Amino acid sequence: MVADAQFVVRIPESIYAEMVAHIAASYPNEGCGALGSVDEQVVKNYPTANAAERPDDFSIISEADIVRIYNDIDEYDGDMIYYHSHPITEAYPSARDIEWAKRSGYLYIIFSHRFHPEPPYARVFKIDAAGTVTEGKIEQIA
Numbered sequence: 001m002v003a004d005a006q007f008v009v010r011i012p013e014s015i016y017a018e019m020v021a022h023i024a025a026s027y028p029n030e031g032c033g034a035l036g037s038v039d040e041q042v043v044k045n046y047p048t049a050n051a052a053e054r055p056d057d058f059s060i061i062s063e064a065d066i067v068r069i070y071n072d073i074d075e076y077d078g079d080m081i082y083y084h085s086h087p088i089t090e091a092y093p094s095a096r097d098i099e100w101a102k103r104s105g106y107l108y109i110i111f112s113h114r115f116h117p118e119p120p121y122a123r124v125f126k127i128d129a130a131g132t133v134t135e136g137k138i139e140q141i142a
């Protein structure tokens with residue numbers, strides 16, 4: 001265990017509130033979207049529809065949405081963060097999440113809504129090409 005291996009993602013409170021509202025509106029399905037970040041600080045929120053065949057079981061952003069978001073993030077030379085929710089289970093990457101994350105290389109923010117109707121809470125993970133999961137810290141900023 002190396003304590004300083006932990007990473008931090010800073011999210012403005014207003015964007016975090018938007019994400020929570022989007023996730024809550026998607027319940028009981030998984031909700032999803034992307035964030036644009038610069039130097040691990042989130043600067044923009046892109047809530048999207050869930051294009052998965054079974055949105056109660058998985059979440060996917062459509063190819064068209066991904067291209068639109070990617071092009072926008074490119075404008076300010078940012079990084080994409082993927083976020084989605086687990087309506088019933090813990091905010092931890094599922095085996096399927098890990099398979100997808102290994103290929104994409106994005107940071108993953110996962111919300112759990114298992115205490116619904118309480119608001120969902122979020123955790124953030126880095127998943128490397130070998131599938132190793134590292135948890136970071138979400139810091140809300142004013």
Ligand SMILES: [Zn+2]
Pocket residue numbers: 084085086093094097110
């Ligand atoms: Zn998941």
